[in-house]
Amino acid sequence: MVLFEQESRIGGNHTWSFHGADVPAGSRRWLLPLAENNWDSYAVRFPHCQRTLPGSYHSISSGRLANVADERLGDRVRTGVGVKAVQPDSVVLDDGSRLEARSVIDGRGPSPSPHLDIRFQKFVGWVVELENPHTLPGPIIMDADIRQDDGYRFFYTLPFTPRILLIEDTRFSDGPDISNDEYGAEIARYADSQGWRIARRLRVEEGVLPITLGGDIEAFWDDADAPVARSGLRAALFHPATGYSLPNAVRLADQLALQRDWSARAVFERTRKQSVALWQQTGFYRVLNRMLFLAAEPDQRWRILERFYGLDAGLIARFYAGGSTIIDKLRILTGKPPVALSRAVDSVFRYRPPAVT
Ligand SMILES: Cc1cc2nc3c(=O)[nH]c(=O)nc-3n(C[C@H](O)[C@H](O)[C@H](O)COP(=O)(O)OP(=O)(O)OC[C@H]3O[C@@H](n4cnc5c(N)ncnc54)[C@H](O)[C@@H]3O)c2cc1C
Known part of the structure; x- marks a missing residue:
């Protein structure tokens, strides 16, 4: 390998x-x-x-x-x-050399596809050292009690040590653009509002992750020039509601560890099968994304999340694990949605992914 x-x-x-x-x-x-x-x-x-x-x-x-x-x-x-070109059983490197293998797995990260209708979870995060210890007992994975902007917006804070925090300004938006300066200023302001005085900024990270509303997973795979196995975001192996891919990368790694047939065809089929199966299991989350992005006004999207986080803790855990039960789904969808009913119905039942030309 x-x-x-x-x-x-x-x-x-x-x-x-x-x-x-x-x-x-x-x-x-x-x-x-x-x-x-x-x-x-x-x-x-x-x-x-x-x-x-x-x-x-x-x-x-x-x-x-x-x-x-x-x-x-x-x-x-x-x-x-750098890899310039991939084939099922060979790669061409940037220096022009060609290497052969029994199989190649393309894990070069996301690439745009007309077959996935996506919006974005985008964020800038600062790892900062504070002048004084914070008092957080654990992560705040969503603090949406803030001014909304550019879609559903919240701060995400991980306490790494008593004085080191990761603070992210995150937005669920229709577009992928990020201004590092603007997000940075907001992070500094948020830290200040929490009483955290920043002594030093240690690291900055940023991400723009796909949130899927719909699409055609078979066409996504058929579009490739050759049947090359894929992993990670390149294989659409992510949670539709968060763009997070780690749990599915773990599952794929475990599957591949059991793989006996390492022919290019078999590995391609294994990765495609896993991607298609995930897509089929996660249709419900794409419906919720449509409610969030198509039925709710951008500055009102937080209401959907607030309602969700008021539900049973087990239901919330199963949601993030991608394992919501039928009862969970009914529970999430029942009750008066915090958006206009006609738009909610349209987003669920009348949605058609954009036509691919
Ligand atoms: C800042 C950030 C935070 C995230 N946080 C989380 C999280 O908390 N939990 C979670 O589950 N997900 C998270 N994600 C989403 C997702 O898990 C990551 O994006 C993940 O790293 C995607 O894995 P991947 O293998 O598909 O692609 P990548 O991790 O992007 O890996 C692709 C690699 O391929 C290399 N590459 C690309 N082209 C070539 C080439 N031509 N030749 C050679 N190498 C090449 C790239 O340099 C890169 O290292 C986060 C993403 C970002 C950006």
Whole structure:
């Protein structure tokens, strides 16, 4: 196995978080040693609902992933090597050399597709050192008790140490644009409003993640020039409501660890099957996304989330794990929606993905 990465280290500049319940129990055994921060509850804040929810929450930094990969994989990770073209059983590197393999997995991150109707979860995060300790007992994964802007907006805060926080300004928006300066100023203002005096900024990260409203997953795969296996966002292996991909990457890794037939065809079929199965299991979340993005006015989207976070803690955990039951779905959809009923009905029943020309 050889992994090619165009940058000087694998993993980019990320903090990956997940709920313990998002990953199968068997996978937690090998995944949790990677986590640098672990909490046993998390909080949400809305104008009329402040709540601490039980359940473990974890985060892994890209630096930690890169260190472990270096340690375990040694020179099988080849950094600073760009891949120019991929085929099911070969790659062409930027320097023109061609390498053959039994199978190739394309994990080059997201690429736009006309077959997925997406909106965006976008954010800028600062890791900061504070002058004085904060008093947070755990993460605040949504603080939406703030001025709304550019869609549904909230702050996300992870307390890494008594004086080090990751603070993110996050927006669920119709467009992907981010202004680092504007988000940065908002983060500084938010920290101030919480009484956190920033001594130093240690790191900045930003992300624009896909939130899916609809699409055609088979066409998404059929569109490729060749049947190359894929992983991660490139395989549409993410939660439709958050764009988070870590739990599905874990599932794919476990599946591939059991793979006996490493022919290019078999690995392609394995990754495509997993992607299509996930798509079929997650239609409900795309319906909710349509309610959020098409039925609610952008500055009123928080009401849908506030209502959701007032529901049963088990239901919320199953939602993020992508495992909502029929009862959960009925519970989420029943009651008066906090949006105009006619627009809610249109977004659910009359929605058609944009035509692909
Ligand atoms: C800042 C940030 C925070 C996130 N937080 C979370 C989170 O908390 N939880 C969660 O589940 N998800 C999170 N996500 C979403 C998602 O999990 C990540 O985007 C995840 O890293 C996607 O994995 P991937 O393997 O598809 O692509 P990537 O992690 O983007 O990896 C693709 C790699 O391919 C390399 N590459 C691209 N083209 C080439 C080429 N031609 N040749 C060689 N190498 C190439 C890139 O340099 C990159 O390192 C976050 C995303 C971002 C950006």
